[in-house]
Amino acid sequence: MTKLLRTWGQEKTFVQFVLVKTDAYVRNAAWMSSETNLTAVKEKRWDQGPAQYMKSLPVHKQKKMVRKAFRKLEKMKHEPVQQDKNNMESLIQLVISQDLTIRQQIRKMREIDIAIEKNELEVCMGWTESAEENTDKEACYSEQPCDYQLQEYIYTNDGVLQLEEELEQHKQLIQVLTNEIEEEIKSICLKDVDDTEKAAENSEWEYKDDTSVEGLKDELEDSMKKGLAIHMNLLEIQKQLQYNEVIMQSKMRECELLAGQLSTLHIADNVDHLCSLSFKDIKKGSIGQIRLPKTMSKTDVNDTDSDTGISSTHSQDSLSPCLEISAPPI
Template sequence: MAPFGRNLLKTRHKNRSPNKDMASNEREIVVWVCQEEKIVCGLTKRTTCTEVIQALLEEHQATFGEKKVLFGKPSDYCIVEKWRGSERVLPPLTKILRLWKAWGEEQSNLHFVLVKSDAFLSFPLWKTAEAKVVQNIEKQWDLSPANYMKMLPIDKQKKIVRKTFRKLAKLKQDSVQQERDNMETLIHLIISQDHTIHQQVLRMKELDMEIEKCEAKFHLDRVANDGENYVQESYLMINPSEAEQQGIRPDDQKDMHDYLSKSEGILQVEERLKHHKQLIEKLCAEIEREVHGLYTEKSGDDVCTEGAA
């Protein structure tokens, strides 16, 4: 039976038009994949996140072929729901079309991002394998391994040597694959954090515009009530006792409260933006160390190969 995503779900690049919402069709959603917007169409009310992930990976494989950057099975990935700086990982069986419709008017602020599952685990990104020595109680040889090898026939010695080299090659291959998965996880985590920072910057711009509107409204109200020179009159004509008797008008107090609220929101967004930037710098440093370690290991293997030759 053919995969579900291959028959019903289809993906394509989103046309970048400012007049279009996240998904103009009721049965379409937009998912960010490697900093690109992909439209997934053909959704039903029973379509799950797992099926959407499978369709996205199949489209990526068909488009890029050997140049693909997304490896692994659909179960290795997840869809992250991001809204106004907050994010959460959607369970695999989430009915994504129902979730999308449930957001209603907030759909324009909602984004779905495809990332590696390891990028959102609470424990470390990878586990280091620790060698465990298990003593074989049933078979204990009186001879040392070297003496035992000398007592075996030549054919069996060669067989043991070949088997040993095959095990070493497999261990080395597994180690390279693990390092590759670790690097891929870091890359997906950086992409996700970059998208989050982008959303935080847009939110800061929105708050700046709202603050400017509040300040402009506050200024126009004062001009309408007190005249264009209300600032000079406030400092030159009104003494402290009169200012206390006059008090603050309810409209001015409300505008001031809105202004302080917007300012506090900007400070919070700036703190989160600073945190995400520090995290990206840390991840970039880890990637540089991983690349340097891979290059050093490869150089050491080349030197050993030349020496053996």
């Protein structure tokens, strides 16, 4: 009985046990026919309860019924366990797949963050470099305008020399090409004259001369094509020379402007220095020329710039009328 209750599991509440007396069970008589037995059994089925009905059955059928009941109970036990297992496996697979997708997304997000940080650093570095360059340029222009102008002047001088050399080379090439063209034209003319003379002398052999005339025509066409190509090259070279001459003129103008600016700068420096002299020094040298200060040496007066090669005597010559200043009347 306890085994049966355990096997039913959760459905114990629906199980009922009924006690039946053995005397209540009446076996069929042997002399009764099969029909009477069937009718009696049917009537008893409706009248008797489940326990009585089970006892009315033979022993082998009772065993079969008990086995079927136990099988059904086992199936009922295993079905929820299998369902739970299947549900758990599906949940585990979902969790694993979601974990993988989340990890992949996290990796992608990290890579994107690293790329964004790199781009931001590059942009910031570019901004800082551009700002530093601008500040350096402004400082150079404000603090050292003379040095910057001198460097530009040197650069323009080098460029002028290079342009002059290129112009000379182009001129030489043009002369060589013109000489070659003239020689080719002369050779073509001589060939034409020779061909005409030969044609006049050998009028009898016209059928032989036809081939030579065709060859000469081909040669003339080739030479004309070559001459046209050379002419086009000459035109292009002339255009380049004109362009280079224009550039040279512009560079020369820039050089002149820079030289004038340099001279004005030297004049301004000397005037400031002269104005800094005190009135007492002017009084001591009543009519004489104003002497240069002791800090300036002769080498400073006649010194030349190592970068440009322009001597400071130029500025002194421009200042020669200003150096001799008469003392004011006392």
